[in-house]
Amino acid sequence: MDTKAFKRSLQHSENYNRKGFGHQAEVATQLQSEYQSDLIQEIRDRNYILQRGDVTIRLAQAFGFCWGVERAVAMAYETRQHFPSERIWITNEIIHNPSVNQRMQEMEVEFIPVDAHKKDFSVVTTGDVVILPAFGASVQEMQILHDKGCKIVDTTCPWVSKVWNTVEKHKKVDYTSIIHGKYKHEETVATSSFAGKYLIVLNLSEAEYVANYILNGGNREEFLAKFPKACSAGFDPDQDLERVGIANQTTMLKGETEQIGKLFERTMMQKYGPTELNQHFQSFNTICDATQERQDAILDLVQQNLDLMVVIGGFNSSNTTQLQQIAFDRGIPSYHIDVVERIKSGNAIEHRQLKGDLVITENWLPAGNITVGITSGASTPDKVVEDVIEKIFVLKAIATIV
Numbered sequence: 238m239d240t241k242a243f244k245r246s247l248q249h250s251e252n253y254n255r256k257g258f259g260h261q262a263e264v265a266t267q268l269q270s271e272y273q274s275d276l277i278q279e280i281r282d283r284n285y286i287l288q289r290g291d292v293t294i295r296l297a298q299a300f301g302f303c304w305g306v307e308r309a310v311a312m313a314y315e316t317r318q319h320f321p322s323e324r325i326w327i328t329n330e331i332i333h334n335p336s337v338n339q340r341m342q343e344m345e346v347e348f349i350p351v352d353a354h355k356k357d358f359s360v361v362t363t364g365d366v367v368i369l370p371a372f373g374a375s376v377q378e379m380q381i382l383h384d385k386g387c388k389i390v391d392t393t394c395p396w397v398s399k400v401w402n403t404v405e406k407h408k409k410v411d412y413t414s415i416i417h418g419k420y421k422h423e424e425t426v427a428t429s430s431f432a433g434k435y436l437i438v439l440n441l442s443e444a445e446y447v448a449n450y451i452l453n454g455g456n457r458e459e460f461l462a463k464f465p466k467a468c469s470a471g472f473d474p475d476q477d478l479e480r481v482g483i484a485n486q487t488t489m490l491k492g493e494t495e496q497i498g499k500l501f502e503r504t505m506m507q508k509y510g511p512t513e514l515n516q517h518f519q520s521f522n523t524i525c526d527a528t529q530e531r532q533d534a535i536l537d538l539v540q541q542n543l544d545l546m547v548v549i550g551g552f553n554s555s556n557t558t559q560l561q562q563i564a565f566d567r568g569i570p571s572y573h574i575d576v577v578e579r580i581k582s583g584n585a586i587e588h589r590q591l592k593g594d595l596v597i598t599e600n601w602l603p604a605g606n607i608t609v610g611i612t613s614g615a616s617t618p619d620k621v622v623e624d625v626i627e628k629i630f631v632l633k634a635i636a637t638i639v
């Protein structure tokens with residue numbers, strides 16, 4: 238499929254909207270009351286520090302809703318206002334936050350049902366409204382919906398679309414896109430659908446394996462077995478790694494994306510020589526600003542003298558997990574939770590470990606004066622962060638009385 242031409246024609250269709258419906262003001266008030274927090278504003282105004290009793294809270298200087306998330310959630314709310322009685326679908330979670338997705342369901346924005354790992358679009362009929370989430374959707378899904386004559390409300394973050402444009406550029410000059418990302422993640426699924434040949438690498442170690450294959454060759458079957466779902470159909474590592482371009486899922490560890498880019502640049506330089514580099518390697522910066530800011534802010538925060546950290550965000554939120562990774566790498570006791578209910582009475586907390594398992598840690602709040610570092614992912618409402626901070630204050634106050 239000519240994905241570029243399809244996207245252009247979709248964007249000109251009268252059934253397609255990516256600008257909202259002019260209800261920004263009403264929706265802004267609603268979002269403010271549902272997701273914003275006076276306490277968090279107060280902490281921001283106090284230079285990101287708040288002390289109460291024997292607890293000092295230190296907030297990261299950048300955290301919480303990013304611009305792309307605010308925009309997507311606002312557009313979803315506007316869509317409900319604009320189509321009060323139409324059936325509204327969404328192709329995936331609007332963003333990776335349980336509280337916000339819960340609100341979508343309360344507003345009767347329905348998920349496309351999934352049957353045996355496949356979405357069943359037969360439920361969608363002409364005239365239905367379908368929201369594409371902040372991560373976007375694959376070009377194949379967009380085509381199905383367009384062909385059905387649905388009204389498509391596209392909330393894809395422009396930073397994500399920028400990555401799609403990048404892989405389109407690779408495709409145009411017959412370069413293979415090396416995408417730093419998670420092959421199952423909605424954003425990467427969408428990005429790879431716009432790519433020609435592609436290979437998705439999760440981390441530097443996978444990238445090193447590929448770079449080594451480029452330089453020294455290796456076992457083709459072993460290569461393909463290592464990336465069974467993370468490459469384009471018919472991918473051949475012996476043919477398709479002669480010209481590569483770099484792209485990423487916008488919420489990966491920015492330092493790692495940079496290292497991967499440099500690794501492939503060095504590899505191609507070594508293989509083809511500096512004068513030929515431009516015929517074999519392309520790189521455009523596709524790390525989004527919000528990801529950069531939140532990761533830079535936690536890198537600053539972990540320099541402080543912290544007793545522990547709480548990282549707040551959906552368990553399937555990639556950018557939140559990267560924040561937890563940074564705290565973990567620093568050796569600070571850090572707890573990734575998604576909702577305040579993970580903090581139990583009796584000084585116990587249920588939290589997600591980096592590998593994904595949920596564990597309960599007892600006695601997580603030390604006695605006496607403590608400094609707690611707090612950050613939250615780009616999809617976490619401030620209200621949830623407020624609830625967590627208030628709960629810590631209460632628990633510590635109770636502990637002091639007892």
Ligand SMILES: C/C(=C\COP(=O)(O)OP(=O)(O)O)CO
Nearest residue numbers: 332333371488554555556615616
């Ligand atoms: C929508 C979006 C980022 C917002 O945070 P999310 O937590 O929703 O998503 P992600 O970190 O990618 O798992 C895609 O860049």
Ligand code: SF4
Nearest residue numbers: 303305394396487525
């Ligand atoms: S994290 Fe970046 S790419 Fe993702 S929604 Fe936010 S601004 Fe957009």
